[in-house]
Amino acid sequence: MELISQVLTIEPTSQLLGQEPIVPFAILLVVILVVPILFERLRLPGLVGLVFSGVVLGPAGWNLFQTESEIMKLLADIGLVYLIFVAGLEVDLEQFQRQKNRSLGFSCFTFILPLAILSLLGHLFGLNWIASILIGSLFASHTLLAYPVLDRLGVVNNQSVSISIGAKVFTDIGALLILTVCVAVNNVGGFSFPKLLTLIGWLTIYAVVVLAGFDWLGKEFFRRSGGEEGNQFLFVLLTIFLAAVGAQLIGVEKIIGAFLAGLAVNEVVGEGPVKEKVLFVGSVLFIPIFFVHLGSLMDFTTLTSKSINLQLMLLLVLGVIASKFIAAWLTKLLYNYSWQEMLTMWSLTVPQVGTTLAATLVGYEIGLFQPVVFNSVVVVMLVTSTLGPLVTSRVAGGLALSPPPEPAPTNQPEPKIPDNKNAFTIVVPIYNPQTQQYLIELATLLARQTNGRVVPLAIATAAANMDAPQLETSLQRSERLLAKATAQSRVLGVTAEPLLRIDDAFAQGISRASREQKASLIVMGWGKRTGFRARLFGNVIDNVLWASHCPVAVTRLVDSPRKIQRILVPIENLMAPTLQPVHFAQMLADCNQAQVTVLNVCERRTSSSKIADKRSHLSLLVSKLAFANPPEIQIIAHENVAQAILQAARLYDLVVLPFIRNHTSPGGLAISDVTTQLARQLTCSIVMLGEPQRQPTVTLATGVPSTTSTMSNI
Structure with missing residues (x-):
């Protein structure tokens, strides 16, 4: 009887899963790994699959993910902050400078029109003006989901694409500023001009401190830390959360601080391995968790319970698509673009993902948005993120056939290949005896064709102590490999110039030696990625390519x-x-x-x-x-x-x-x-x-x- 009593008191499996935090997290990792792949094979964006998974596994579905769980809240908050930080990190001011006037013109159209149209639409459906203006600002920004399509087609130099990229800088900043004001007005219970001026003053001081202070600290830290990419990566993570905490201390949303932090360290990290690590961690873990959490908050029954709710959702979808189309059409008239360029600009600005979803979640959590508005905005995201890249792939193909830019005229004579150090120099890092012969053969073939020289390079890694036994062993091995490489190149009719270098790491040694030798080309053997650490912190080839x-x-x-x-x-x-x-x-x-x-x-x-x-x-x-x-x-x-x-x-x-x-x-x-x-x-x-x-x-x-x-x- 006692055994039967124990069996009868066993809790349902779903409750056990909810009480054990490691189980939902394991399921979450499976979802992040599998679902985007499946949806991309169906030619749908992976993020659509993540949101859909959140709906199925959340309270509205199987209830495996508890939205009130402290762990889920923490991970989703990190994903939210990370999402906006990446938006600031990937802003390229140089690209913006090249087309700033036209980018400003297009951004005015694509920001003001959705803001006005959708704000009026929200007010017509009974929302107060604060919530209505916030809804309008949500769709005033855009996410360049279709950029890989343009890159593959080779049309990134097209002016219509460039001004769409530049306009994103204005629209993101504008949307976040309106979010800040709306949240502040809502928190104080009404509009007050003195309070607004106070908020703007604190925000200005805070922005200067973050932009100037973190930029200076970042440059100093990166300079003093040398090549310690792990520490540099941790520094960037620290700036994200320090800026988020600072924003909350002055009474603005943490995503504002995250965006400013991204702008602040933008120049510091540049285009290098540290930036890739930051993007990697966000893209494979935190940001997907945010999308799954977003889906778990959805309840489609709120959209179908009343016809007016369904009408609001449909009008929001149509309002975004139509307002973005009108903005692109007005820009076409202003700058005399073709219809194909106009449709490309429209399709690039239709998707609503990053800033839109972040601001929507903020508005929902502070009570500015009702569930029906929140669910409608997520549906808009699902529709536009699918429609935008699809249209781009259809209309942007012809742009690739635009004539390539002519090279700048020059009066300089044709360059001659000098001898010695200024010859076409091919550096061949050698480490694996199994691949060394073919690498040397390839380098000697190219050297003979260009009348150049081959530099076999061996790196002996060492710490501070130059008398370490490990260094002596490494030096002996490197000398044997170099002797073999020299003999191989001599047989092939090229005199090699072997180089042995002692350095902290292989990648840095290869990059520095190649620069010292004024290398024209580096020839390396294949290196496969293995393990999580290799993916996160890169391998030798990755680091050589970056540096x-x-x-x-x-x-x-x-x-x-x-x-x-x-x-x-x-x-x-x-x-x-x-x-x-x-x-x-x-x-x-x-x-x-x-x-x-x-x-x-x-x-x-x-x-x-x-x-x-x-x-x-x-x-x-x-x-x-x-x-x-x-x-x-x-x-x-x-x-x-x-x-x-x-x-x-x-x-x-x-x-x-x-x-x-x-x-x-x-x-x-x-x-x-x-x-x-x-x-x-x-x-x-x-x-x-x-x-x-x-x-x-x-x-x-x-x-x-x-x-x-x-x-x-x-």
């Missing part, structure tokens, strides 16, 4: 480079800066009298006339490179870019790919990359060519197009 002053060729050679006869170069973008892999491939082909094929994959439904335009456009670009044996041009219509390249690569000995890294947006979701998929599935030799990071790196939120390559002499 190097010259291009880096990351190779996976399955056979001798001297046997390469057919080289494939897939080109996603039809813009001149992306042709650097063609330079590299043609130089290697000239060594072996090999043939290069330049491949571009377009959508299956592309018309024959557009395919002909693409072929002539690509032929024109390649012809300007003035090759003695010009590459073949091949255009394939296929629904899957990666699969098309994989099928074509079966007939080739080598595939040369641009090294494209995964970047994230304020939405916090990584975008799958064709290059990554190809690198995993190709069975032939691969060279992935990475450009130096001193050229601007494209990011999802406020991306900056790449500039002229340093490989012009290849």
